[in-house]
Amino acid sequence: MPSLVLPPAFLFILAGVLIPFLKGRVRNLVAVVAAILGLIQVLLLNSDMSYPVHALGFQIDLLRADKLAIVFGIVFTFNAVAAFLYGWVKNKDIELSSALLYIGAALGAVFAADVIGLYIFWELMAITSVMLILARKTESSMAAAKRYILVHVAGGLILLAGIILHVNATGSIEFTGFTQLNTSSILILIGFLVNAAAVPFASWLPDAYPQATIFGGVVLSAYTSKTAIYTLMRGFVGWEWLIPIGLVMAIYGIVYGLMERDIRRILAYAIVNQGGFMVVAAGVGSELAVIGGVTHAFACILYTALLWMTTGAIIKSTGTSHLNKLGGLAKSMPWTAAFTLVGALAISSSPFLSGFTTKSITLAAIEQAHLFWPWIILEIASIGTFLLIGLKLCVGLFLGKESHPNTTEAQGSKLVAMGVLSAACLAIGIYPEWLYHLMPGSQATLSALHGSFSDVYIHHFSHVVTQLQKMSVAALVFFLFAPLLRQKDAILLDLDWLYRIGAKHSYSGIKKCCSSINRNSQAFFIDKVLPNCAIRIKNTPMVQRPVGSAALAIIIVLTALLVL
Amino acid sequence: MKYLGWKLGWGLLAITIAIEPFLHRKSHFGGHGIASIDSMIGFYALLAFFGCIFLMVISRVLGQVIAVEEEYYDA
């Protein structure tokens, strides 16, 4: 007998709605408390709980707490605690409120048992996340927000079309693995891939996320893309087309990131790159691959948020986000530098940090599936991540000549948040067992995963050695060939050209076409036909023209219907 | 600082390659053909080297093609 429990999403949504009515630090307190309570609630969930709602002739269950959902729920809420600690000094109601609603919507999507519930929260995520971009109030962020909402509403509508088709065809609204390759599942897949920032739908992420506020960027970095990964892990496990898509994502992120100058744009491309690993994992589809993808997602949320936090602090202190204008900050911002290093090493799969114990599972699953070239490409992408974040970003930010000698270190609450996340990264890296136990999967697969410190670092010491080998070579190549990467300031063209310029051209084209039709039909009917029909019409005032053309339309349609 | 970086880099590389023969790494992809090269000593070093060069070159080349001036979309 399933017990009736409110989904964790409601807690966050309630908090988000309350925020505008509170003042000052109370807002931040409410946010942090909501996040902590959410985390506790998620930890207490089990699969017996449900929350059914009746609508559209279906019973929509808003709470399905199986292992896959609970894992994502844990990391979402934990990250929320850290994010709201980071944002302790921020008081703007729009940002806090939107962040709470956004995180609540993400939780709702993860715990929804059926596609209708998923869709409702999916839309809610889109409209709340755009507020975090708008909140920055610069002209470029307004424009980026417009493009963001365009992409996400379009993606959501494609998802809706797929959902309605699917529900019509199968009669079931359950959100479970899609097995058939037909229009509805492809449409739903596209809807999910848009949010996952899969190529060719990736350009919105590097366009929009760096335009958000500092706090907004930290919150945005985690939820949309990882909720999409969750949906892929649930709905499209084993779909082979995901493998090449993920590979392209992983390489695309590095190649574009290496050309970038803005530190948060680099991180945005890193999100796409990391997402590529998870998409490949979903494509491989074995139980080990799913575990790899999910653990990687767990770790990725934490170290990505950490990196957005530290770069946000740097932007706040120095006033710029341009890599060429920054440098040598290790002296004036030592703590921030240390935390950035932790995050960078984590994303690069350095030993003792979370990437090492999570990304490797995905790679092991690919090895088990005997997919040689995907493995090579992902290995290269993984090294590329170190090149991009560990080397290009960190060296550029913290070594070299001091650009801003007198900047202040980040504020206390920010450092606390960064510390919390760094500790988590270390914990996962040193003793991943507790994380592995949370994973969905059969007993056999789980028991094959060894997570104690000795297992990882002593039994599989070769793994440590090879990893250090890769990283040392990458560092050497970087220092040797660093001038190769220098480039002037530029914008990188991407597929968003289609709706940025392409749309403008097609719009003006349609306009010209329509107005010429208008002019020509006007000229034909009004100036030629009507005067021949009735001479008086020519002398009547302007108001008769629209009437005349409308009357003519009536006559035409009437005759057409009567005749045909 | 830079000398330390170089020393660390080359040193780590040397140590890791030196330890490799004692680790008895097996190939993950079966014993035959091109797929087994990952059991070779120093494979990962070569992978990293060529991988990095590959990424940096692609990035540079692609940059020549797709990098446009910052006002491109503002017209």
Added chain:
Amino acid sequence: MNIAAQLPVIVLVLPLLSAFAVTLVSLFNKKLAWPLTVLTMTATFLATTGTLCSVIHNGAIRYRVANWAPPFGIELVIDHLSALVAVVISIVALLVAIFAKETIQKDIPNRVGQFYTLFILCTVGLLGETLTGDAFNLYVLIEITSLTSYALLAFGGSRAYFSTFNYLILGTIGACLYLLGVGYLYIKTGSLNMIDIATLIPALSGSSAIFTAFILILVGLWIKMAFFPFHGWLPNAYTHATSTVSAFAAPLMTKVTVYMSIRLMYFVFGPDYAFSQFTGPVNIVWLAVIAILVGSYYALVQTDIKRMLTYIIIAEVGYMVGGMWLGNAIGLTGTIYHIAADAIMTACLFLALGSIAYKLGSTKISDMAGIFKKMPVTFCAFLVGAAGMIGIPPTAGFFSKWFLISGGIQAGQWAFVVALLVSSLVNAILFFRIIEVGFFGADDEDEHDAVVVQRNEAPLSMLLPTVTAAALVILLGLSTSKVTSLLIENIVGSLF
């Protein structure tokens, strides 16, 4: 005398009488016109709700006016569909009546009495159109509604005169076509009573006179509901009217006309007849698709919010006509549900916009900068209406889109489905522009100092209806299953 049994005619007679009362009273004391109107509308609302409850419990009501038997007497037929639409009309009329106080005081202070009289008469006309069971009576009521609406729309000033005149000509053409159609029907069937005619049509289905009647009635009503390509009159007419009149006309006029076409097409001619006439290349759903796309396209180019909303109305009419011509139960459910949903959402948007126009004096998008700070409640109500138009759950708009898309898929009308999705996307873009300017347009200070922007919210008499309409958008959405099961399924079930 049982009041409940007389409710149907009370719904019509009460406001009719009070319209005259308002005229008389306002000759002595202008200030009494508004309270009297609000009182009337409240009573009407209660009456329509009572009728709805009665229909739900007891089934359809056939009420003979003055007890004269049809086919000579006029019959009022109230089934689930008319009861639903009547309630919607009375709710919107009540909300606008409350809203009218300040704006009418400001815009046309010396003709207050005439305004309220016309307002009530127009409501009577609309209710009559909904409740009547007689085809010729329907024409009379169409004319009553149209004439009063022309007068109401013309209150808007000099530009309104031309647009209303334009509307007058086209509307009269439409009404005449309808009358011609009814004439043909009468010639062939000998009866003017709708239920009567419905029994006689199947025997006559081969007749070309009946076919001509069908086409004439259809096109006549399409002109009145601004269905493409007859939509030209709507944008100008509604934009140039005063905000109160737009808030009254926009939600109701076109929707009630859609109701009338459902009534005539499905209940008089019957779905078998109607769909058998349109096999082959001529497909009304395609016209609906074009209507949706044209409406959305023109809405994109507008800089004035009011005009933009009128083009959205044209697209919404496309939704409804397409839905009813899909030929399946879900499509018709979507159309009927959308009549109610769209009426409430449009009312919400126009009421909010009217409040903004009252305070700001403009409805241009560029003038909306920072309006969230000045009029937060009104703007939030506007956003709820916008969310409904876009189709965001749990607003009512999402559910009607769900029904219409499902119906389109079932009927294999993919163009219709794509048009619905494109229209949602376009609506998202349109309203996002307003959101962006409204929330963040004005430059204000950083996080630390909260610059106190003067809250200049609309007066209570305008705020209350706006917020109620917004609440109804969500409430209607949340109670979709009740509405469909209690009302719509009864209607649709009897047809398919």
